[in-house]
Amino acid sequence: MENLSTLVNHQIRLAARPNGLPTRDDWSFTTAPVSEPEEGGILVKTLSLSLDPAMRGWMNEGKSYIAPVEIGEVMRAGGIGVVLVSKNSSFNVGDHVTGAPGVQHYWPVGDKQVARGDVSKIDLRVGTIEQWLNVLGMPGMTGYFGLMDVGQPKAGETVVVSGAAGAVGQTVGQLAKIKGCRTVGIAGGAEKCAWVVNELGFDACIDYKAGDLKAALKQQCPKGVDIYFDNVGGDILDAVLTRIARGARIIICGAISQYNNTGAVKGPANYLSLLVNRARMEGIVVFDYAPRFHIAIAEMAGYLKDGRMKSREDIAVGLEHFPETLLRLFRGENFGKLILQVAKD
Numbered sequence: 001m002e003n004l005s006t007l008v009n010h011q012i013r014l015a016a017r018p019n020g021l022p023t024r025d026d027w028s029f030t031t032a033p034v035s036e037p038e039e040g041g042i043l044v045k046t047l048s049l050s051l052d053p054a055m056r057g058w059m060n061e062g063k064s065y066i067a068p069v070e071i072g073e074v075m076r077a078g079g080i081g082v083v084l085v086s087k088n089s090s091f092n093v094g095d096h097v098t099g100a101p102g103v104q105h106y107w108p109v110g111d112k113q114v115a116r117g118d119v120s121k122i123d124l125r126v127g128t129i130e131q132w133l134n135v136l137g138m139p140g141m142t143g144y145f146g147l148m149d150v151g152q153p154k155a156g157e158t159v160v161v162s163g164a165a166g167a168v169g170q171t172v173g174q175l176a177k178i179k180g181c182r183t184v185g186i187a188g189g190a191e192k193c194a195w196v197v198n199e200l201g202f203d204a205c206i207d208y209k210a211g212d213l214k215a216a217l218k219q220q221c222p223k224g225v226d227i228y229f230d231n232v233g234g235d236i237l238d239a240v241l242t243r244i245a246r247g248a249r250i251i252i253c254g255a256i257s258q259y260n261n262t263g264a265v266k267g268p269a270n271y272l273s274l275l276v277n278r279a280r281m282e283g284i285v286v287f288d289y290a291p292r293f294h295i296a297i298a299e300m301a302g303y304l305k306d307g308r309m310k311s312r313e314d315i316a317v318g319l320e321h322f323p324e325t326l327l328r329l330f331r332g333e334n335f336g337k338l339i340l341q342v343a344k345d
Contacts, residue, residue, distance in 0.1 A: 004043075004085070007034040011104040012322050014069045017061055021330060024323050026059075027075070040111025042091050042119070044081035046101045047345055048315075049322075050133045051077070051338040052167070053231075053254050053329055065285045074102040075322075078138055080122065080129050081107060082345060088114055091121070096345075098122050098132060103322050105342060126301045129345075130313040134337040135171055135304060136297050142286040143171030143229075144296040146251045149289070150282050151227040155180030158221050160240055163231030164205055165192035165312075167337035168253060171300070172229045173202050174309045181227070184220045186213075186236060188332045195335075200310060213239045224248070233258045234266055241270035248279035312336030 008031050015028040037043045058069050058076050069076050079102075083095045088111065091097070099119040101107035109119050127136045134140060146168075147153060159176040163169040164185025173196065176183045185196040185205035193205035206216040217225070217239060224245030230237050233255025244250070258265045274281060289296075303309035314334045316325040319342050328334045 004034045004036065007106065008032075009034050009104055009106040010319055011074050011102075012319065013072055013074050014059060015071065017071070018056075018059055021327060022056070022059065022323065027323050028072075029320075034106050035108070037085055037087050037108055038110055039087050041114060042083050042088055042097075042109045043085040044097060044099075044101060044107040044109060044119070045084050046079055046081045046105055046107055046342045047096075048129055048133060049077045049079040049101070049103060049340040049342060050137060050139075051322075051326055051329060051340055052138070055326065056330070065287070074104050076100060077103050078133070079342075080132055090114070091119075096122050096124055096129070098137065103319065105319060126297075127304060130315065130337070130339060131304065131311050133339055134167055134313055135300050135309060135311045138286055139167035139337060140171045140300055141289060141293050141296055142253060142284065143168045144175060144300065145286065145289040145292070146229060146253055146284040147172050147175055147227070150251045150284055151229065151249050153179045153181050153227055156182070157226035158182045158184065158223060158245070159227040159229065160184045160186065160217070160221065160225045161229040161231070162186040162236050162240075163254075164196045164200075164202065165335060166231060168231055169229070170196075170200055170312065170336070171309075174200050174303070175300075176227070177201055177203075178303065178308055184217075184225075186232075192335060195312070199312075208236060214242060217243045227251070229253060230255070237268050238270050241268060241273045244273055244277050244279050246277045246279070248277055250274075250279065250281040252281060252283040313339050315339045315341055317341045 011030045013028045016026045018026045078100050080098050083091050097119050122132050159181045161169045161172045165187040173183045183202045185202045188209050193207045196202045196205040204220045225243050226245050228240045228250045231254045314336045
């Protein structure tokens with residue numbers, strides 16, 4: 001058994017609610033002793049954390065689909081770790097597990113948390129740690145259920161996805177291609193667009209930084225957009241609304257362009273296109289689909305194995321670099337799923 005008395009749990013806590021982009025002053029860096037888990041619990045060493053745009057929303061006070069992180073709490077984050085100590089018969093020392101360890105080196109999981117399923121085992125024979133935080137993790141589940149349940153794609157339809165080079169976008173686009181759709185990505189920069197087309201197999205990718213987005217959408221989607229998977233909101237959502245086909249489905253997954261506004265969130269100006277085209281716009285929260293995650297994981301693990309689906313991860317190293325690394329999401333600097341490696345296995 002690990003000598004717990006020699007371990008120090010370094011933690012990053014929310015110190016203040018940010019106004020705009022978070023700064024280092026919005027965080028406090030603390031330490032805590034590492035102790036034995038309670039009966040029925042486990043102690044997990046954090047290996048890697050998933051950094052996601054949704055984290056910015058969790059820092060705000062107010063009603064949402066999940067309670068905000070309170071001032072003084074360890075910052076919420078999904079991740080993967082390895083069991084160091086187990087007092088629960090369902091887990092063995094050395095098991096790899098996934099859950100929400102938060103931004104800290106060690107995660108004590110109580111018996112009640114175990115009982116309600118806050119932590120679950122993963123099989124590294126199915127995918128790597130990075131893939132379990134990407135295609136096989138929350139981003140992949142978001143993309144899968146958003147596209148399949150809300151979008152309901154049919155072969156031959158045109159699917160447009162913003163943030164196409166990001167974690168959710170890369171899964172959505174590849175899955176749409178597998179289901180027989182024409183897939184058009186929107187991403188920022190020629191390098192990302194080239195990767196989306198050449199490596200992921202999208203039919204086209206529009207660089208929104210390069211020119212007239214509406215004109216590019218008209219060129220790439222001559223029959224209109226049947227499904228739009230929106231990760232960014234703002235002006236890009238407005239532009240796509242001008243090109244939707246009759247009966248279109250728009251999946252609202254996120255609005256990263258709006259998360260750090262210091263004023264009011266910009267809503268869609270072209271929403272009447274929904275009326276004209278008898279279209280619908282619907283939001284997705286991935287936690288609603290948790291009972292069916294195993295179905296999506298099995299399907300997409302098969303696609304990874306047979307090469308029909310690829311994944312790309314952008315990995316930073318070091319818990320102490322969390323504040324700066326998180327900002328890369330909102331500056332569009334990440335290329336693929338952004339992951340913070342906290343420790344080696």
